[in-house]
Every structure is written in structure tokens, then in C-alpha cells.
Amino acid sequence: MWPAAKPFFDHLAALGNAIALREGSRTLSYAQLLAEVEVRSQQLQQLGARRVALALDNGIDWVLWDLATLQAGLVCVPLPGFFSSSQQAHVLDSAGIDCLISVQPYPSFVQALSDLHLRPMPQAAALHAGTCKITYTSGTTGQPKGVCLDIATQLAVAHSLVQASASCKVERHLCVLPLATLLENIAGVYAPLLAGAQIELMPMAQIGLLGASQFDLPRFLGALAHAQPNSLILLLQLLLALVSAAERGLPVPNSLRFIAVGGGRVASQLLQRADALGLPVFEGYGLSECASVVCLNTPENRRIGTVGQPLPHLQVRLGVDQEVEVKGPRLLGYLGEPSTTEQWLGTGDLGHFDGKFLVLHGRKKHQFITAYGRNVNPEWVEAELVQQLPIAQAWLHGEALPGNVAVLVPRFANTSDEQLAAAVAAANQALPDYARVHHWLRAEHPFSSSNELATSNGRLRRNALFNHYQSAIAQLMATESCYGDA
Incomplete structure (x- = not known):
């Protein structure tokens, strides 16, 4: 087990028979979750796996395997289903994946156990010490880039998110984004587990997200009606769809207490429209290099037109040309590149502060x-x-x-x-x-x-x-x- 993960697992053990995960008619308590994770952890260790790629749809099994790699002290590499086949091949080869968890076979991998597929460890870049997860950013040009993270950084973000949303008393979170997305992985799995909440899981098609860019609004609304979640994480296009649907009189659950939105600039007018509908929308900001969330609006500290205040585990300042810079837990380095020794990480985003609230202008290079x-x-x-x-x-x-x-x-x-x-x-x-x-x-x-x-x-x-x-x-x-x- 990664040493920094032990307090996390000890905390989950204390939650006992409370329901942790639900997918359709299948539920797991926290005690059952840990038992299932232990079985999978032993399987991975017995197979001699070292770097494990997850290529599964959203569901209970994705969460169990992710936690199993953490307990086994292995490196986990989520493989986004929305990546092209060439991008996926790049991830598997550049990360040196020797174990692939998938319901479908992949070239050069041999099935070992059920959904476990193995191959000899390919030639791959050395990892930064402490790397337990490599998340690949889709980027705007070229092949995806591997961001190496340790578990302490990921859990620091998760703890801050629990603190930020504590007053909303979230009991059920519905994972809307792919779990291979770092934001949903940390804010939609680790944070709810730390809060003792129940995580609702559905295949992406049932949520209404089909492929990389197709969206089925009736399915999305049906998923919300079925799960009755207290919290969601949405990208801009999904928030637009939700607000527009509510304005047209389509049913939206009144169970919602915290809707986080990020991944791009959100117009103030859209947030005002959400307010008028009584939708509890809180804009945030983050990047993979900082293990997802950096700033977030909260019920106690919210200002429309900003991305909120920095989370308590880090600091944010403005550098040259008003570039946003972050100090605190962050990436160990990019895969195949040397570690950085700079204390402050330049984000490439431009902004200014309105009091303690960060306002973003856009990307420096754009x-x-x-x-x-x-x-x-x-x-x-x-x-x-x-x-x-x-x-x-x-x-x-x-x-x-x-x-x-x-x-x-x-x-x-x-x-x-x-x-x-x-x-x-x-x-x-x-x-x-x-x-x-x-x-x-x-x-x-x-x-x-x-x-x-x-x-x-x-x-x-x-x-x-x-x-x-x-x-x-x-x-x-x-x-x-x-x-x-x-």
C-alpha cells in the first residue's frame, strides 16, 4: 500500500455498513467495498502487475480497481474511452503498461484473469518517485501528455473539497463525467468516500453521454430523476443543457444541493439564470497538474463572475502579465520529463483577483x-x-x-x-x-x-x-x- 493512503483506507473502514457505492440494483457498503478491494489488490500482486491501465465504463468495478491499485502500491493509469485508438495506444506504450483491465481485448495483451490482460513490461520512461497515478491530458495539439501524481496530492484536494461542500451535507453524488477524468475521479469518488457519502454510478450511455461529443438530454434528465443526487460535476455544455431544460419546464430533481461546474469560462448570465431557477451552481477552476481543483465558489463564499477562492491546501498569486500561479501540492512532473524545482507553478491562465476571488480572463497563449x-x-x-x-x-x-x-x-x-x-x-x-x-x-x-x-x-x-x-x-x-x- 502507498503509505500516504493508509489513513484514507482506515477512515473508510470506520464507516462500516453505510452504503458506499450503488450501480443499478448492486450496492456495496464501505465494509464490502474494502473486502472487494482487498481481493482485487491480491490478484494484481499475484500477477506481478506494476503499471495498470483502467479501460472500463463508469461503474462499481472502475472504482474497485482504482482503489485496488492504490492498496497494492501500484501505478494506475485511467484510459479514457473518448481518446482515439492511436491516443490510447500512445498512453499504453508511453506509460509502460503491463496490465490492462478491460472487458474487451487489446492488441499485444493476453487475457490472464477475467477482465485482466497482461503483456511484458514495454520499454517506457522512468517514473517520478512516488507516482501512483498518471493522468493524461487531452491537450489541444499532439499526443496526450502524462501528468504524474502521488496519492498525498490527490487526497489533499479531496479533503479540501469535503470541507468546501460540508454545509451542503451531500449524501448522494452522481458521477456524470467519465471516471477516467481526473476531476470526477478525485471530486466524484475520493471526496464523497471521505465524506461518507453514497456514490451513484451508471454507464456513460445511461447518463446520456455518447462518445466524445454526443449528448442525449432525455437520458440525462432520466438519470437525474432516478438517482436523485445531492451533487453533480458538470462541464459548461452540460450546465447549459440543464439550465435550458429547467427553463422549458422539464423536470429537474429538487434533491440537488451542490452543482460544481468547470472546464471552461462560464458566462455570468448563465449562472444568474441558474440562480433564478434555484439551481445551486458553484463555478470552480483547476488543472490536472494540481490534481484537478484549485479554486471553488462555495455556499459561504460565492461571487458570480469568479471561479471562487483558492482551496485551503494551496496558495494562488498573479505573476508576470497577470498569469495565475499556484503553490502547494501538485504534479511530481510530466512523464518522460525532469521534475521541476520551482515553488510556483505557472498555469498559462490569465486573471485578476476581486478581493479574495479569482477572475479568469482566458489562456495566455490564446x-x-x-x-x-x-x-x-x-x-x-x-x-x-x-x-x-x-x-x-x-x-x-x-x-x-x-x-x-x-x-x-x-x-x-x-x-x-x-x-x-x-x-x-x-x-x-x-x-x-x-x-x-x-x-x-x-x-x-x-x-x-x-x-x-x-x-x-x-x-x-x-x-x-x-x-x-x-x-x-x-x-x-x-x-x-x-x-x-x-
Whole structure:
């Protein structure tokens, strides 16, 4: 067992017969959970496994195997189902996986026990000392990058999250995001277990998340109605869907007490709409390098338009050019790269403090400069655009241009150009002139990982979008005489 994990398991043991996990008709108490984890831990040790990849759908078994690797003192590598086959192969090879847990066979792995598949340890990069989990970030370019974490860092975040949501008395948490996502793994599994709560688990298709970018709203609402959760973790698109559904009169459980949202800038107007509906939405901010959550709004300390205050186990400051920097528990290093000795970690995000609350502006590397020398963070504008009902996705470009151009994905197939134009005009009202959308194009297709215009978690691949729409933008600008006397 990893030494830092012993207090965690001792705490779970003290919870005895309280229900820990539920998936359909299957339930496990905390005592039963620990017994199941022990069996799996012994299986892994008997097989001589050292680096274990998890390639399972959301469910009880995912949680049990994750905890079993922790108890056995092994390295766990969650393998996201939303990664492409080439990305998955990269993860398996670069992490040196010798044991794969999957219901389906993989090339070069031989089935050993039930869902356990083995292969000789391939040539792989040495790990940073203490690495118990490697989480791969989907990134915006190139192959996924391995972030090496120890258990102490992960549990520090989990403890802070329990403290932050304590007043909500969460008794049931529904895992909506894939468990292979570090945020759900820590905030949706470790934190609820520390709080003695019950974790509701369902296959992703039952939740309504199909593939990398398809979403079934009726299934999602049905899952909420069945689980009656007190807490959820949502990405922006899921929050938009939930708020829009509630505004249309569709049923939303009144059991919800804490809805965390992150993964991208959330427009203040959307949070105000959620407030008007009585939805307890709390925006946060984090990154894999800090084991997910860094800042979070809470019932006691909440300010719309901010991502909340830093969690108590770390410190946040602003560095050069207002870049957000973090000090405290964090990654041991990237896989295959040397450890960093710097005390403060630069996040690449820009922001400022409103009192003790952090306000984000966008990514440092995404900022563009208009032909008039104005700096624009596109995420800010894009968040305002997708807050408008007719617009599902938006990408803003304006580097060296006299007017900003947006490429828009309509929310509905029958959305007209007139409706999109009206939505752009409404969004522009909340923006200064230099950041407004001056011209727009209707997207050919939604931005998704399948067409490589977005990552698997919905973040835009900006270079790919620019390459794809560059000629269309140039034609639009020429047609509308955008380079004229402006």
C-alpha cells in the first residue's frame, strides 16, 4: 500500500455498513467495498502487475480497481474511452503498461484473469518517485501528455473539497463525467468516500453521454430523476443543457444541493439564470497538474463572475502579465520529463483577483491582438456567445484583423441565420467594442474530437480551427471589405 493512503483506507473502514457505492440494483457498503478491494489488490500482486491501465465504463468495478491499485502500491493509469485508438495506444506504450483491465481485448495483451490482460513490461520512461497515478491530458495539439501524481496530492484536494461542500451535507453524488477524468475521479469518488457519502454510478450511455461529443438530454434528465443526487460535476455544455431544460419546464430533481461546474469560462448570465431557477451552481477552476481543483465558489463564499477562492491546501498569486500561479501540492512532473524545482507553478491562465476571488480572463497563449492593438481573450467572448440559446459552440478569431470573426455552431438544425445574427447582437451588448463579434460564419459541422476541431473534453483546437476556416474567413473579409478604411 502507498503509505500516504493508509489513513484514507482506515477512515473508510470506520464507516462500516453505510452504503458506499450503488450501480443499478448492486450496492456495496464501505465494509464490502474494502473486502472487494482487498481481493482485487491480491490478484494484481499475484500477477506481478506494476503499471495498470483502467479501460472500463463508469461503474462499481472502475472504482474497485482504482482503489485496488492504490492498496497494492501500484501505478494506475485511467484510459479514457473518448481518446482515439492511436491516443490510447500512445498512453499504453508511453506509460509502460503491463496490465490492462478491460472487458474487451487489446492488441499485444493476453487475457490472464477475467477482465485482466497482461503483456511484458514495454520499454517506457522512468517514473517520478512516488507516482501512483498518471493522468493524461487531452491537450489541444499532439499526443496526450502524462501528468504524474502521488496519492498525498490527490487526497489533499479531496479533503479540501469535503470541507468546501460540508454545509451542503451531500449524501448522494452522481458521477456524470467519465471516471477516467481526473476531476470526477478525485471530486466524484475520493471526496464523497471521505465524506461518507453514497456514490451513484451508471454507464456513460445511461447518463446520456455518447462518445466524445454526443449528448442525449432525455437520458440525462432520466438519470437525474432516478438517482436523485445531492451533487453533480458538470462541464459548461452540460450546465447549459440543464439550465435550458429547467427553463422549458422539464423536470429537474429538487434533491440537488451542490452543482460544481468547470472546464471552461462560464458566462455570468448563465449562472444568474441558474440562480433564478434555484439551481445551486458553484463555478470552480483547476488543472490536472494540481490534481484537478484549485479554486471553488462555495455556499459561504460565492461571487458570480469568479471561479471562487483558492482551496485551503494551496496558495494562488498573479505573476508576470497577470498569469495565475499556484503553490502547494501538485504534479511530481510530466512523464518522460525532469521534475521541476520551482515553488510556483505557472498555469498559462490569465486573471485578476476581486478581493479574495479569482477572475479568469482566458489562456495566455490564446490571447490575440487585433489590427488596432487591442488584446482579446477569445474564451471571454465565446462564453458570452454560447450563453445565447441559438449558439451551441463558438470560436473567435481576430489576430491582426480590424474586426473579430466568429465561427458559430447552431444549437438546433433548424436555427436560421437570422436567429444566429440576433444571438450575436445580444452577446455583443455585454462586450466592449474591441471584443465584439463584427462578422460571423456558420460552421460546417460541430467542433468535435472526431473531426479534430475540439479535444475529447470539448476544448477547442484553435490551430486546427484556424487552418480549417482560414480561407473562408479570408473570403468573408474580402467580400465584406473588412480591410477597407476601417
